[in-house]
Amino acid sequence: MNFTHYSLLAATALATLSILPACNDAKTAAASENKAVTLGTATDSAETATITTAGTATAATTNNAGSPATIPATERADAATITARPQVPILCYHQIRDWRPRDSKGAKDYIVPVEQFKAQIKMLADSGYHTILPDQLYAYLTTGAALPSKPVMLTFDDTDLDQFTIAKPTLDKYGYKAVYFIMTVSLGRPNYMSKAQVKQLSDEGNIIGSHTWDHHNVKKYQGQDWVTQIEKPTKQLEEITGKKINYFAYPFGLWNPEAIPELKKRGMDAAFILAEKRDQQDPLYTIRRIIASGYWSPRTLHNSMVNSF
Numbered sequence: 001m002n003f004t005h006y007s008l009l010a011a012t013a014l015a016t017l018s019i020l021p022a023c024n025d026a027k028t029a030a031a032s033e034n035k036a037v038t039l040g041t042a043t044d045s046a047e048t049a050t051i052t053t054a055g056t057a058t059a060a061t062t063n064n065a066g067s068p069a070t071i072p073a074t075e076r077a078d079a080a081t082i083t084a085r086p087q088v089p090i091l092c093y094h095q096i097r098d099w100r101p102r103d104s105k106g107a108k109d110y111i112v113p114v115e116q117f118k119a120q121i122k123m124l125a126d127s128g129y130h131t132i133l134p135d136q137l138y139a140y141l142t143t144g145a146a147l148p149s150k151p152v153m154l155t156f157d158d159t160d161l162d163q164f165t166i167a168k169p170t171l172d173k174y175g176y177k178a179v180y181f182i183m184t185v186s187l188g189r190p191n192y193m194s195k196a197q198v199k200q201l202s203d204e205g206n207i208i209g210s211h212t213w214d215h216h217n218v219k220k221y222q223g224q225d226w227v228t229q230i231e232k233p234t235k236q237l238e239e240i241t242g243k244k245i246n247y248f249a250y251p252f253g254l255w256n257p258e259a260i261p262e263l264k265k266r267g268m269d270a271a272f273i274l275a276e277k278r279d280q281q282d283p284l285y286t287i288r289r290i291i292a293s294g295y296w297s298p299r300t301l302h303n304s305m306v307n308s309f
């Protein structure tokens, strides 16, 4: 692909992104499936209290969970065991900014006003939640390793600048860490994070994950698309952070079983969807998250966490 072609594609992708938050069109699908999932998770919810926790005293130790590579394959639980473990609540955020007159009703699920975001995070802290990172989640799911009490994972998709300027300082206040799933086409563009900011997030103990080059739907990839959308962007993120990238989030939360071996081949140890049902064979590649809506009060957020996981 020559440079002109690359630039044109990037411009097209960014033009699309400026109209709507990137994950917007998956909302309806995710919402409709969410209902079914909620109905089907009574067992999971009932078991939530049984998540193995180490308590706050040893939380610092469990924060040092090694990468998936440190866990021998023979020590990893099978799919049924992983699926049976209580799920850890995982929240997905996009833009953190005040609503503008032109924001559509649907877009506001993906745009959390600044004070609303601060109130949501404060609720988590006041309620005693501890943020965990993907290596801890992986160790918990595959070996039953203990987690801090009241674990939650915070994830941010699509590289938006306000995740660095607004979300990060808020999380820093509480000693919270998060996962940032980066769409590399946007790096350094106006209103998106720079490479230096991504590097800083990584250096400060947050996890950088892969979220494709320009947010195309994984279900439509063929041949070279795997290189363009997964291999090259992941390599770029590894160069920026100086660390191996182990985790992936599907654009729009959309996935199919064919994508999983392709992700495995490219070094991903786990992948994140949205609120739909997990895959029975590969639950690690269909880890559920819910979108923390801009409409949600702290109480609504908490209810959703309890009901969805």
Ligand SMILES: [Zn+2]
Pocket: 022, 023, 157, 158, 211, 215, 250, 251, 252
């Ligand atoms: Zn996205």
